[in-house]
Amino acid sequence: MANIEDYSYPTGLHLLARWQSGDAEAKREMTAIFDAAIAGDFDAKFAKPPSSNEIHATACVQMLVLGIMHDLYGIESEEHYKTDPWRYVRTNLVVCLLLGVNKMYVTWALYATTCEPLGQELMYPDRFPPGSNPDTPLINKENWRSLETPDFSTGFPKLIDDIMRITEVLTGLPPLLQISAPYSLAADIYGQEPLLADVVHDPDNVNALLNHLADKVLGPWMDHHIETFPNGWIELSDASGSPFFIGAENCKNMSIRSIQYMIKDKPYANRVFDNNYRGDYVSKVAKKARVSRRKSTRGEKKDGIGLLELTEAKVSVCPRFIMRLEADKVDMSFYADQSIQRNLPLTVGIGSPQIDRNCIGDLEIAKLEITEYARSGVESVKRVCETIELPEDNFVMDPWPSHIYFEDINSQSQFELVEQVLEEVKKGGIFQPNAQQGTSW
Numbered sequence: 001m002a003n004i005e006d007y008s009y010p011t012g013l014h015l016l017a018r019w020q021s022g023d024a025e026a027k028r029e030m031t032a033i034f035d036a037a038i039a040g041d042f043d044a045k046f047a048k049p050p051s052s053n054e055i056h057a058t059a060c061v062q063m064l065v066l067g068i069m070h071d072l073y074g075i076e077s078e079e080h081y082k083t084d085p086w087r088y089v090r091t092n093l094v095v096c097l098l099l100g101v102n103k104m105y106v107t108w109a110l111y112a113t114t115c116e117p118l119g120q121e122l123m124y125p126d127r128f129p130p131g132s133n134p135d136t137p138l139i140n141k142e143n144w145r146s147l148e149t150p151d152f153s154t155g156f157p158k159l160i161d162d163i164m165r166i167t168e169v170l171t172g173l174p175p176l177l178q179i180s181a182p183y184s185l186a187a188d189i190y191g192q193e194p195l196l197a198d199v200v201h202d203p204d205n206v207n208a209l210l211n212h213l214a215d216k217v218l219g220p221w222m223d224h225h226i227e228t229f230p231n232g233w234i235e236l237s238d239a240s241g242s243p244f245f246i247g248a249e250n251c252k253n254m255s256i257r258s259i260q261y262m263i264k265d266k267p268y269a270n271r272v273f274d275n276n277y278r279g280d281y282v283s284k285v286a287k288k289a290r291v292s293r294r295k296s297t298r299g300e301k302k303d304g305i306g307l308l309e310l311t312e313a314k315v316s317v318c319p320r321f322i323m324r325l326e327a328d329k330v331d332m333s334f335y336a337d338q339s340i341q342r343n344l345p346l347t348v349g350i351g352s353p354q355i356d357r358n359c360i361g362d363l364e365i366a367k368l369e370i371t372e373y374a375r376s377g378v379e380s381v382k383r384v385c386e387t388i389e390l391p392e393d394n395f396v397m398d399p400w401p402s403h404i405y406f407e408d409i410n411s412q413s414q415f416e417l418v419e420q421v422l423e424e425v426k427k428g429g430i431f432q433p434n435a436q437q438g439t440s441w
Contacts, residue, residue: 053394056402110237199250222268311338
């Protein structure tokens with residue numbers, strides 16, 4: 001029987017690299033490990049949280065797990081996500097152990113699983129996550145008002161409940177529901193291009209649609225989650241509504257506004273967060289004045305939404321921590337300073353393109369670049385941890401990503417670069433908590 005202790009960091013990471021290269025012996029070792037994990041042999045290993053006074057790492061690994069399951073067992077996307085929640089959770093957790101990240105985090109193809117219960121047609125590739133079929137949007141401008149609340153006791157909603165329940169059993173972490181935020185859900189079922197056209201030409205329709213999705217779909221789903229898991233948390237994802245795609249002003253006034261609307265007066269609002277708005281740098285780019293012949297721009301803000309205003313809006317829907325994603329590009333120090341000013345912990349993202357082997361021209365240069373980036377992130381996180389007030393457990397049993405966060409690790413990730421990041425995390429070591437630790441939590 002495979003012994004997971006034999007694959008502690010960095011041995012497990014090296015095994016993943018050998019498997020990725022097509023090494024036959026590595027594939028046999030991987031199969032033995034996954035056979036054991038699926039059988040429940042490693043369940044006792046999943047419940048150990050990271051130390052509360054050490055810098056630690058978290059990773060979104062669901063795409064890597066799917067690639068491994070397809071290679072080892074021939075399991076394709078639809079079967080992987082829909083048929084066996086115990087297998088799903090155990091394989092995600094064992095990949096975390098093999099990588100050497102020390103805070104468990106189980107995710108799924110949330111954009112697809114949010115829109116399919118409404119009737120949206122999905123595409124299921126063999127070894128890639130499902131996605132909404134862009135050729136067959138579920139709704140349009142004429143019929144979206146007829147969209148009703150789905151049944152949360154069957155299909156994907158029930159499967160997600162099972163995944164969350166099992167994750168809590170195995171890790172002790174509170175159940176974390178991951179679903180689309182209103183704008184991204186609209187993009188998946190209305191169509192990206194029609195929605196963007198309405199953002200420009202019919203913003204009232206967009207905001208009405210987002211409110212409808214909040215009232216009829218996402219709000220009831222969140223209520224169901226908290227009724228089922230009173231200690232549960234909710235992670236909303238809204239990549240399509242990011243500043244990078246629709247601009248900082250629209251992000252604030254449409255994407256973030258719709259979340260503010262949805263969580264208003266919810267008793268669990270402080271356990272709801274959306275941390276994946278990417279592209280903060282666009283808030284520092286001067287907005288081009290669009291002067292109409294019929295309408296003066298006098299009194300309008302030519303520069304649109306600034307970085308501080310955008311940050312304030314983001315904190316309103318992610319009230320427990322500050323996230324700095326790789327795609328934000330704004331200097332790391334800004335996020336550390338904002339964390340300290342707001343007495344909030346800092347999470348630094350490692351972007352998928354930073355560790356994608358298909359994006360690397362010179363591996364040695366890439367190693368130097370990722371090491372410098374990771375070191376800066378670790379130093380920033382450590383500075384925040386030693387300055388702000390923290391609870392005694394430093395949030396290690398809260399189910400959101402913390403400290404250094406791999407935004408996506410998949411079968412095309414360059415594991416040597418992952419190791420460079422984790423080396424910096426481990427060098428970060430112990431931090432000295434603020435003497436007032438725990439006073440405000």
